[in-house]
Amino acid sequence: MFIFKDINDYHEQLQSGSISCAEIISYYLQKIEANKKLNAFTDIYAEEAIEKASLLDTKRKNGEPLKKLHGVVIAIKDVICYKNHKVSASSKMLEGFYSLYTATALQRLLDEDAIIIGSCNCDEFAMGSSNENSAYGNVLNALDNTRVPGGSSGGSAVAVQAGLCMASLGSDTGGSVRQPADFCGIIGLKPSYGKISRYGLIAYASSFDQIGIFSRSINDTALLLAIMSGADEFDSTASQNNSSEDFFKQFLQVNDVPGDKKFKIAYFKEALHHPSIDKEIKEKILTLAVELKLKGHTVTEIDFNLLDYVVPAYYVLTTAEASSNLSRYDGIRYGHQTKAKIEDLTEFYKRNRTEGFGKEVQRRIMLGTFVLSSGYYDAYYSKAQQVRRMLVDKTESIFTDYDAVIMPVSPSTAFKFGEKSKDAITMYLADIFTVFANLTGIPGIAVPLFTHSNGMPFGLQVMCKKSDELTLLQLGDYLIKLNTDKN
DSSP: OOOOOHHHHHHHHHHHTTTHHHHHHHHHHHHHHHGGGOOOOOEHHHHHHHHHHHHHHHHTTTTTOOTTTTTOOEEETTTTTOOOSSTTTTTTTGTTTOOOOOHHHHHHHTTTTTTEEEEOOOGGGGGGSSSOOOTTTOOOOOOOOTTTTSSSSHHHHHHTTTSSSEEEEESSSSSTTTHHHHHHHHHEEEEETSSOOOTTTOOSSSTTOOOEEEEEEHHHHHHHHHHHBSSTTTTEEEEEOOOHHHHHHHHHHTTTTOOOOOOOOEEHHHHOOOOOOOOHHHHHHHHHHHHHHHHTTEEEEEOOTHHHHHHHHHHHHHHHHHHHHHHGGGSSSSSSSOSSSSOOHHHHHHHHHHHHHHHHHHHHHHHHHHHHSSTTIIIIIIHHHHHHHHHHHEEEEEEOSSSHHHHHHEESSSSSSSSTTHHHHHHTTTTTTTTHHHHHTOEEEEEEEEEEESSSSSEEEEETTTTTTHHHHHHHHHHHHHHHHHH
Protein backbone atom coordinates (compact mmCIF):
# COMPACT_ATOMS: atom_id res chain seq x y z
CA MET A 1 0.00 0.00 0.00
CA PHE A 2 1.29 3.45 -0.96
CA ILE A 3 2.06 5.85 1.89
CA PHE A 4 3.01 9.41 1.01
CA LYS A 5 5.79 10.81 3.19
CA ASP A 6 7.14 13.71 1.14
CA ILE A 7 7.98 14.58 -2.46
CA ASN A 8 11.60 13.44 -2.23
CA ASP A 9 10.61 10.00 -0.92
CA TYR A 10 7.89 9.73 -3.58
CA HIS A 11 10.40 10.50 -6.35
CA GLU A 12 12.76 7.85 -5.01
CA GLN A 13 9.93 5.30 -5.22
CA LEU A 14 9.16 6.37 -8.80
CA GLN A 15 12.80 6.07 -9.86
CA SER A 16 13.17 2.67 -8.23
CA GLY A 17 10.18 1.44 -10.24
CA SER A 18 8.24 0.31 -7.16
CA ILE A 19 5.34 2.57 -8.16
CA SER A 20 4.14 4.51 -11.20
CA CYS A 21 2.30 7.81 -11.62
CA ALA A 22 -0.64 5.92 -13.13
CA GLU A 23 -0.93 3.74 -10.03
CA ILE A 24 -0.72 6.77 -7.77
CA ILE A 25 -3.49 8.62 -9.61
CA SER A 26 -5.68 5.53 -9.41
CA TYR A 27 -4.95 5.36 -5.67
CA TYR A 28 -5.92 8.99 -5.06
CA LEU A 29 -9.05 8.85 -7.23
CA GLN A 30 -10.23 5.84 -5.23
CA LYS A 31 -9.54 7.64 -1.95
CA ILE A 32 -11.45 10.72 -3.13
CA GLU A 33 -14.41 8.55 -4.11
CA ALA A 34 -14.32 6.73 -0.75
CA ASN A 35 -14.31 10.07 1.09
CA LYS A 36 -17.00 11.88 -0.92
CA LYS A 37 -18.97 12.60 2.25
CA LEU A 38 -16.25 15.04 3.36
CA ASN A 39 -17.32 17.28 0.44
CA ALA A 40 -13.74 18.52 -0.01
CA PHE A 41 -13.88 18.78 -3.82
CA THR A 42 -16.10 20.76 -6.16
CA ASP A 43 -14.65 19.17 -9.29
CA ILE A 44 -12.37 16.18 -10.00
CA TYR A 45 -10.09 16.21 -13.07
CA ALA A 46 -9.91 12.42 -13.34
CA GLU A 47 -9.44 11.92 -17.09
CA GLU A 48 -6.73 14.50 -17.55
CA ALA A 49 -4.95 13.36 -14.36
CA ILE A 50 -4.86 9.79 -15.69
CA GLU A 51 -3.66 11.03 -19.07
CA LYS A 52 -0.87 13.16 -17.59
CA ALA A 53 0.22 10.33 -15.28
CA SER A 54 0.60 8.03 -18.29
CA LEU A 55 2.60 10.69 -20.14
CA LEU A 56 4.94 11.16 -17.17
CA ASP A 57 5.46 7.41 -16.81
CA THR A 58 6.50 7.30 -20.50
CA LYS A 59 8.91 10.20 -20.00
CA ARG A 60 10.52 8.44 -17.06
CA LYS A 61 10.85 5.14 -18.95
CA ASN A 62 12.54 7.03 -21.77
CA GLY A 63 15.18 8.25 -19.33
CA GLU A 64 14.08 11.86 -19.13
CA PRO A 65 15.18 13.54 -15.86
CA LEU A 66 12.43 14.21 -13.32
CA LYS A 67 11.27 17.78 -12.98
CA LYS A 68 10.84 19.15 -9.45
CA LEU A 69 7.15 18.18 -9.16
CA HIS A 70 7.12 15.15 -11.46
CA GLY A 71 3.85 13.34 -10.75
CA VAL A 72 3.13 15.27 -7.56
CA VAL A 73 -0.63 15.23 -6.97
CA ILE A 74 -1.95 18.68 -6.04
CA ALA A 75 -5.45 20.07 -5.44
CA ILE A 76 -6.38 23.75 -5.84
CA LYS A 77 -8.90 25.96 -4.09
CA ASP A 78 -11.94 26.97 -6.12
CA VAL A 79 -10.71 30.57 -6.37
CA ILE A 80 -7.61 29.79 -8.46
CA CYS A 81 -8.07 30.00 -12.21
CA TYR A 82 -7.19 27.01 -14.39
CA LYS A 83 -7.77 27.47 -18.12
CA ASN A 84 -10.81 25.63 -19.48
CA HIS A 85 -11.78 24.44 -16.00
CA LYS A 86 -14.66 25.57 -13.83
CA VAL A 87 -13.91 28.25 -11.23
CA SER A 88 -16.82 29.44 -9.12
CA ALA A 89 -15.41 30.66 -5.78
CA SER A 90 -18.00 28.19 -4.40
CA SER A 91 -20.71 30.69 -5.30
CA LYS A 92 -23.93 30.56 -7.32
CA MET A 93 -22.75 33.85 -8.81
CA LEU A 94 -20.16 32.02 -10.95
CA GLU A 95 -21.98 28.73 -11.42
CA GLY A 96 -20.94 27.12 -14.70
CA PHE A 97 -18.16 29.65 -15.39
CA TYR A 98 -14.97 28.32 -17.05
CA SER A 99 -11.69 30.16 -16.67
CA LEU A 100 -10.12 31.69 -19.77
CA TYR A 101 -6.56 31.51 -18.41
CA THR A 102 -4.37 29.83 -15.78
CA ALA A 103 -3.09 31.55 -12.63
CA THR A 104 0.65 32.25 -12.70
CA ALA A 105 1.31 30.27 -9.50
CA LEU A 106 -0.56 27.26 -10.86
CA GLN A 107 1.18 27.46 -14.25
CA ARG A 108 4.54 27.30 -12.50
CA LEU A 109 3.49 24.05 -10.79
CA LEU A 110 2.26 22.61 -14.09
CA ASP A 111 5.56 23.57 -15.75
CA GLU A 112 7.31 21.35 -13.20
CA ASP A 113 5.06 18.38 -14.12
CA ALA A 114 2.63 18.54 -11.20
CA ILE A 115 -0.69 16.71 -11.66
CA ILE A 116 -3.73 18.77 -10.65
CA ILE A 117 -6.36 16.34 -9.42
CA GLY A 118 -9.24 18.69 -8.69
CA SER A 119 -10.72 21.89 -7.34
CA CYS A 120 -11.55 22.23 -3.65
CA ASN A 121 -14.63 23.54 -1.85
CA CYS A 122 -14.33 26.76 0.17
CA ASP A 123 -16.32 29.53 1.80
CA GLU A 124 -17.99 31.62 -0.89
CA PHE A 125 -15.52 34.12 -2.38
CA ALA A 126 -13.12 33.09 0.43
CA MET A 127 -15.28 34.84 3.04
CA GLY A 128 -15.57 32.73 6.17
CA SER A 129 -13.76 30.91 8.96
CA SER A 130 -15.63 27.61 8.97
CA ASN A 131 -16.47 26.55 5.40
CA GLU A 132 -20.18 26.86 6.23
CA ASN A 133 -20.73 29.55 3.55
CA SER A 134 -20.32 27.48 0.38
CA ALA A 135 -22.92 27.05 -2.33
CA TYR A 136 -21.76 23.40 -2.43
CA GLY A 137 -22.47 22.77 1.25
CA ASN A 138 -20.25 22.22 4.28
CA VAL A 139 -16.84 20.57 4.16
CA LEU A 140 -16.46 18.07 7.02
CA ASN A 141 -13.40 17.77 9.24
CA ALA A 142 -12.03 14.27 8.57
CA LEU A 143 -11.11 13.76 12.24
CA ASP A 144 -14.60 14.59 13.53
CA ASN A 145 -17.40 15.07 11.01
CA THR A 146 -19.42 17.13 13.50
CA ARG A 147 -16.73 19.82 13.52
CA VAL A 148 -15.74 22.46 10.97
CA PRO A 149 -12.48 22.13 9.03
CA GLY A 150 -11.86 25.88 9.28
CA GLY A 151 -12.12 28.38 6.48
CA SER A 152 -12.14 29.71 4.03
CA SER A 153 -9.82 27.09 2.49
CA GLY A 154 -11.51 24.19 4.27
CA GLY A 155 -11.68 21.87 1.27
CA SER A 156 -8.00 22.31 0.45
CA ALA A 157 -7.08 21.57 4.08
CA VAL A 158 -9.25 18.45 4.31
CA ALA A 159 -7.88 17.17 0.97
CA VAL A 160 -4.41 17.04 2.54
CA GLN A 161 -5.67 16.00 6.00
CA ALA A 162 -7.58 12.99 4.60
CA GLY A 163 -4.78 12.00 2.21
CA LEU A 164 -6.71 12.84 -0.97
CA CYS A 165 -3.69 14.58 -2.51
CA MET A 166 -0.03 15.25 -1.66
CA ALA A 167 -0.36 19.01 -1.21
CA SER A 168 -2.89 21.70 -2.00
CA LEU A 169 -3.22 25.41 -2.65
CA GLY A 170 -5.49 27.75 -0.72
CA SER A 171 -5.73 31.49 -0.33
CA ASP A 172 -5.17 33.49 2.85
CA THR A 173 -6.75 36.92 3.32
CA GLY A 174 -7.04 36.85 7.11
CA GLY A 175 -6.04 33.34 8.15
CA SER A 176 -7.79 31.21 5.53
CA VAL A 177 -4.82 28.86 5.16
CA ARG A 178 -3.38 28.89 8.68
CA GLN A 179 -6.64 28.43 10.60
CA PRO A 180 -7.93 25.40 8.63
CA ALA A 181 -4.42 23.91 8.76
CA ASP A 182 -4.58 24.28 12.55
CA PHE A 183 -8.05 22.73 12.77
CA CYS A 184 -6.99 19.81 10.53
CA GLY A 185 -3.56 19.13 12.06
CA ILE A 186 -1.41 19.91 8.99
CA ILE A 187 1.04 22.60 7.87
CA GLY A 188 -0.37 25.82 6.42
CA LEU A 189 1.79 28.64 4.99
CA LYS A 190 0.79 32.20 4.16
CA PRO A 191 3.75 33.81 2.39
CA SER A 192 4.66 37.50 2.57
CA TYR A 193 2.38 39.77 0.57
CA GLY A 194 3.70 39.75 -2.99
CA LYS A 195 5.83 36.62 -2.61
CA ILE A 196 3.50 34.68 -4.94
CA SER A 197 1.73 36.35 -7.85
CA ARG A 198 -2.01 36.94 -7.35
CA TYR A 199 -2.67 36.81 -11.10
CA GLY A 200 -5.46 34.29 -11.55
CA LEU A 201 -6.60 34.39 -7.92
CA ILE A 202 -10.21 35.59 -7.63
CA ALA A 203 -9.96 38.75 -5.54
CA TYR A 204 -11.55 39.20 -2.13
CA ALA A 205 -9.39 42.01 -0.69
CA SER A 206 -6.52 42.79 -3.03
CA SER A 207 -4.08 44.29 -0.52
CA PHE A 208 -4.47 41.24 1.77
CA ASP A 209 -4.91 38.18 -0.49
CA GLN A 210 -2.12 35.63 -0.87
CA ILE A 211 -2.00 32.13 -2.35
CA GLY A 212 -0.91 29.72 0.38
CA ILE A 213 0.20 26.11 0.73
CA PHE A 214 -1.09 23.09 2.65
CA SER A 215 1.20 20.10 3.15
CA ARG A 216 2.47 17.52 5.63
CA SER A 217 6.14 18.40 5.15
CA ILE A 218 8.09 21.62 5.64
CA ASN A 219 10.45 20.54 2.84
CA ASP A 220 7.51 20.17 0.44
CA THR A 221 6.19 23.56 1.54
CA ALA A 222 9.57 25.17 0.87
CA LEU A 223 9.81 23.54 -2.55
CA LEU A 224 6.33 24.64 -3.64
CA LEU A 225 6.99 28.16 -2.38
CA ALA A 226 10.29 28.35 -4.27
CA ILE A 227 8.63 27.22 -7.50
CA MET A 228 5.64 29.58 -7.29
CA SER A 229 7.37 32.73 -6.00
CA GLY A 230 9.00 35.50 -8.00
CA ALA A 231 8.23 38.35 -10.36
CA ASP A 232 5.26 38.24 -12.71
CA GLU A 233 4.54 40.70 -15.51
CA PHE A 234 0.81 40.24 -14.86
CA ASP A 235 0.98 41.31 -11.18
CA SER A 236 2.72 44.58 -10.30
CA THR A 237 2.53 43.75 -6.58
CA ALA A 238 4.54 40.53 -6.99
CA SER A 239 8.08 40.58 -5.60
CA GLN A 240 10.77 41.26 -8.18
CA ASN A 241 13.17 38.91 -6.41
CA ASN A 242 13.64 35.81 -8.58
CA SER A 243 16.11 33.95 -6.36
CA SER A 244 13.76 31.01 -5.71
CA GLU A 245 16.44 28.42 -6.49
CA ASP A 246 18.82 30.06 -4.02
CA PHE A 247 16.06 30.20 -1.42
CA PHE A 248 15.38 26.46 -1.56
CA LYS A 249 19.11 25.57 -1.54
CA GLN A 250 19.64 27.80 1.50
CA PHE A 251 16.70 26.18 3.27
CA LEU A 252 18.04 22.67 2.68
CA GLN A 253 21.61 23.61 3.64
CA VAL A 254 20.59 25.14 6.98
CA ASN A 255 18.31 22.20 7.73
CA ASP A 256 21.25 19.83 7.28
CA VAL A 257 22.52 21.21 10.60
CA PRO A 258 19.45 20.84 12.89
CA GLY A 259 19.57 22.66 16.22
CA ASP A 260 22.65 24.66 15.23
CA LYS A 261 20.88 28.02 15.04
CA LYS A 262 19.59 29.77 18.16
CA PHE A 263 16.46 31.81 17.55
CA LYS A 264 15.35 35.04 19.20
CA ILE A 265 11.59 34.67 19.64
CA ALA A 266 8.93 36.99 21.04
CA TYR A 267 5.33 36.38 21.99
CA PHE A 268 2.64 38.95 22.77
CA LYS A 269 1.50 39.06 26.36
CA GLU A 270 -1.93 40.23 25.21
CA ALA A 271 -2.29 37.16 22.94
CA LEU A 272 -1.33 34.43 25.40
CA HIS A 273 -3.40 36.01 28.17
CA HIS A 274 -6.37 37.00 26.01
CA PRO A 275 -9.72 36.10 27.63
CA SER A 276 -10.89 34.27 24.49
CA ILE A 277 -8.08 31.71 24.42
CA ASP A 278 -8.64 28.09 25.42
CA LYS A 279 -6.80 27.20 28.64
CA GLU A 280 -5.06 24.13 27.19
CA ILE A 281 -3.84 26.04 24.12
CA LYS A 282 -2.38 28.73 26.36
CA GLU A 283 -0.68 26.25 28.69
CA LYS A 284 0.85 24.16 25.89
CA ILE A 285 2.33 27.23 24.18
CA LEU A 286 3.73 28.65 27.41
CA THR A 287 5.25 25.23 28.22
CA LEU A 288 6.83 25.17 24.76
CA ALA A 289 8.29 28.63 25.40
CA VAL A 290 10.01 27.28 28.53
CA GLU A 291 11.35 24.27 26.57
CA LEU A 292 12.79 26.56 23.90
CA LYS A 293 14.56 28.61 26.56
CA LEU A 294 16.10 25.44 27.98
CA LYS A 295 17.37 24.63 24.47
CA GLY A 296 19.27 27.93 24.43
CA HIS A 297 16.83 30.05 22.44
CA THR A 298 15.74 33.50 23.56
CA VAL A 299 12.00 33.64 24.23
CA THR A 300 10.60 36.93 25.51
CA GLU A 301 7.13 38.11 26.45
CA ILE A 302 6.52 41.59 25.02
CA ASP A 303 3.67 44.09 25.21
CA PHE A 304 1.54 44.61 22.12
CA ASN A 305 -1.23 47.04 22.99
CA LEU A 306 -2.73 47.11 19.47
CA LEU A 307 -4.04 43.53 19.45
CA ASP A 308 -7.67 44.46 20.12
CA TYR A 309 -7.62 46.81 17.11
CA VAL A 310 -6.55 44.24 14.52
CA VAL A 311 -9.94 42.57 13.95
CA PRO A 312 -11.93 45.84 13.58
CA ALA A 313 -9.28 47.32 11.27
CA TYR A 314 -9.11 44.13 9.23
CA TYR A 315 -12.87 43.87 8.67
CA VAL A 316 -13.25 47.56 7.80
CA LEU A 317 -10.49 47.39 5.19
CA THR A 318 -11.24 43.97 3.70
CA THR A 319 -14.97 44.58 3.36
CA ALA A 320 -14.25 47.92 1.70
CA GLU A 321 -12.00 46.20 -0.84
CA ALA A 322 -14.53 43.38 -1.27
CA SER A 323 -17.27 45.92 -1.99
CA SER A 324 -15.14 47.29 -4.81
CA ASN A 325 -13.84 43.96 -6.15
CA LEU A 326 -17.22 42.24 -6.19
CA SER A 327 -19.03 45.13 -7.90
CA ARG A 328 -18.05 43.57 -11.25
CA TYR A 329 -20.39 40.62 -10.62
CA ASP A 330 -23.58 42.21 -11.89
CA GLY A 331 -25.13 39.55 -14.11
CA ILE A 332 -24.60 41.56 -17.27
CA ARG A 333 -20.89 41.38 -18.01
CA TYR A 334 -20.72 37.99 -16.27
CA GLY A 335 -22.11 36.31 -13.21
CA HIS A 336 -25.53 34.96 -12.27
CA GLN A 337 -28.48 36.46 -14.15
CA THR A 338 -31.98 36.18 -12.78
CA LYS A 339 -34.60 34.34 -14.82
CA ALA A 340 -37.30 36.71 -13.59
CA LYS A 341 -38.64 39.19 -16.15
CA ILE A 342 -37.64 42.62 -14.83
CA GLU A 343 -37.72 45.83 -16.86
CA ASP A 344 -36.19 48.21 -14.31
CA LEU A 345 -32.36 48.15 -14.58
CA THR A 346 -31.70 48.87 -10.90
CA GLU A 347 -34.08 46.12 -9.82
CA PHE A 348 -32.43 43.79 -12.35
CA TYR A 349 -28.99 44.39 -10.78
CA LYS A 350 -30.42 43.87 -7.30
CA ARG A 351 -32.07 40.60 -8.21
CA ASN A 352 -28.94 39.24 -9.92
CA ARG A 353 -26.75 39.98 -6.91
CA THR A 354 -29.30 38.93 -4.29
CA GLU A 355 -29.79 35.55 -5.97
CA GLY A 356 -26.10 35.09 -6.81
CA PHE A 357 -24.44 36.01 -3.53
CA GLY A 358 -24.87 34.16 -0.23
CA LYS A 359 -25.72 35.88 3.06
CA GLU A 360 -22.13 36.25 4.33
CA VAL A 361 -20.91 37.79 1.08
CA GLN A 362 -23.91 40.15 1.07
CA ARG A 363 -23.13 41.14 4.65
CA ARG A 364 -19.52 42.01 3.83
CA ILE A 365 -20.39 43.89 0.64
CA MET A 366 -22.90 46.02 2.53
CA LEU A 367 -20.48 46.67 5.38
CA GLY A 368 -17.76 47.64 2.90
CA THR A 369 -20.08 49.95 1.00
CA PHE A 370 -21.08 51.58 4.30
CA VAL A 371 -17.50 52.29 5.48
CA LEU A 372 -16.66 53.78 2.08
CA SER A 373 -19.70 56.06 2.02
CA SER A 374 -19.10 59.81 2.21
CA GLY A 375 -20.53 60.21 5.70
CA TYR A 376 -18.46 57.44 7.28
CA TYR A 377 -15.26 57.20 5.21
CA ASP A 378 -13.15 59.26 7.62
CA ALA A 379 -14.66 57.70 10.74
CA TYR A 380 -14.00 54.11 9.67
CA TYR A 381 -11.92 53.54 6.55
CA SER A 382 -9.35 56.28 7.19
CA LYS A 383 -9.00 55.28 10.85
CA ALA A 384 -8.49 51.64 9.88
CA GLN A 385 -5.75 52.66 7.45
CA GLN A 386 -4.06 54.59 10.24
CA VAL A 387 -4.22 51.53 12.51
CA ARG A 388 -2.69 49.44 9.70
CA ARG A 389 0.18 51.90 9.40
CA MET A 390 0.78 51.76 13.16
CA LEU A 391 0.78 47.95 13.05
CA VAL A 392 3.32 47.90 10.22
CA ASP A 393 5.61 50.34 12.06
CA LYS A 394 5.38 48.45 15.33
CA THR A 395 5.98 45.13 13.59
CA GLU A 396 9.09 46.42 11.84
CA SER A 397 10.36 47.63 15.20
CA ILE A 398 9.80 44.20 16.79
CA PHE A 399 11.74 42.40 14.06
CA THR A 400 14.79 44.58 14.60
CA ASP A 401 15.22 42.69 17.89
CA TYR A 402 13.66 39.28 17.19
CA ASP A 403 13.79 36.60 14.49
CA ALA A 404 10.19 35.52 14.97
CA VAL A 405 6.93 36.06 16.81
CA ILE A 406 4.94 33.05 18.01
CA MET A 407 1.21 33.13 18.67
CA PRO A 408 -1.77 30.78 18.80
CA VAL A 409 -3.42 30.20 15.42
CA SER A 410 -6.94 30.24 16.84
CA PRO A 411 -8.43 30.81 20.31
CA SER A 412 -9.92 27.29 20.16
CA THR A 413 -9.70 23.97 18.37
CA ALA A 414 -12.15 23.16 15.57
CA PHE A 415 -15.64 24.02 16.77
CA LYS A 416 -18.95 22.30 16.04
CA PHE A 417 -21.04 23.14 12.99
CA GLY A 418 -23.53 25.88 13.84
CA GLU A 419 -21.69 26.84 17.03
CA LYS A 420 -20.66 30.28 15.76
CA SER A 421 -22.43 30.69 12.43
CA LYS A 422 -25.43 32.49 13.96
CA ASP A 423 -23.25 35.17 15.53
CA ALA A 424 -21.11 37.01 12.97
CA ILE A 425 -19.19 38.98 15.61
CA THR A 426 -18.15 35.84 17.50
CA MET A 427 -17.04 34.28 14.19
CA TYR A 428 -15.04 37.38 13.21
CA LEU A 429 -13.32 37.56 16.61
CA ALA A 430 -12.04 34.01 16.09
CA ASP A 431 -9.61 35.56 13.56
CA ILE A 432 -7.88 37.68 16.23
CA PHE A 433 -4.52 35.89 15.97
CA THR A 434 -4.29 35.42 12.20
CA VAL A 435 -5.35 38.75 10.64
CA PHE A 436 -2.27 40.47 12.09
CA ALA A 437 0.01 38.89 9.46
CA ASN A 438 -2.26 39.97 6.60
CA LEU A 439 -2.57 43.54 7.85
CA THR A 440 1.22 43.86 8.02
CA GLY A 441 2.12 41.75 4.96
CA ILE A 442 4.45 39.43 6.88
CA PRO A 443 4.66 35.64 6.37
CA GLY A 444 3.00 33.25 8.80
CA ILE A 445 2.89 29.50 9.16
CA ALA A 446 0.74 27.13 11.22
CA VAL A 447 2.69 24.10 12.42
CA PRO A 448 0.86 21.10 13.95
CA LEU A 449 2.31 20.28 17.38
CA PHE A 450 -0.34 19.38 19.94
CA THR A 451 -3.50 17.40 20.61
CA HIS A 452 -6.24 18.81 22.84
CA SER A 453 -8.03 16.75 25.48
CA ASN A 454 -11.08 16.89 23.19
CA GLY A 455 -9.08 14.86 20.66
CA MET A 456 -8.62 17.66 18.12
CA PRO A 457 -5.25 18.91 16.89
CA PHE A 458 -3.86 22.40 17.31
CA GLY A 459 -0.52 23.98 16.71
CA LEU A 460 1.49 27.16 16.80
CA GLN A 461 1.64 30.15 14.50
CA VAL A 462 5.09 31.47 13.63
CA MET A 463 5.60 34.86 11.94
CA CYS A 464 8.78 36.53 10.67
CA LYS A 465 9.64 39.83 9.06
CA LYS A 466 8.48 40.44 5.50
CA SER A 467 10.25 38.32 2.88
CA ASP A 468 12.01 36.19 5.51
CA GLU A 469 10.33 32.90 4.65
CA LEU A 470 13.71 31.21 5.08
CA THR A 471 13.78 31.79 8.85
CA LEU A 472 10.06 31.07 9.05
CA LEU A 473 10.40 27.62 7.50
CA GLN A 474 13.58 26.80 9.39
CA LEU A 475 11.95 27.60 12.72
CA GLY A 476 8.77 25.75 11.72
CA ASP A 477 10.82 22.70 10.79
CA TYR A 478 12.79 22.90 14.03
CA LEU A 479 9.60 23.05 16.13
CA ILE A 480 8.09 20.03 14.38
CA LYS A 481 11.29 17.99 14.82
CA LEU A 482 11.54 19.08 18.44
CA ASN A 483 7.98 17.94 19.05
CA THR A 484 8.55 14.65 17.20
CA ASP A 485 11.69 13.90 19.22
CA LYS A 486 9.86 14.64 22.46
CA ASN A 487 7.04 12.25 21.58
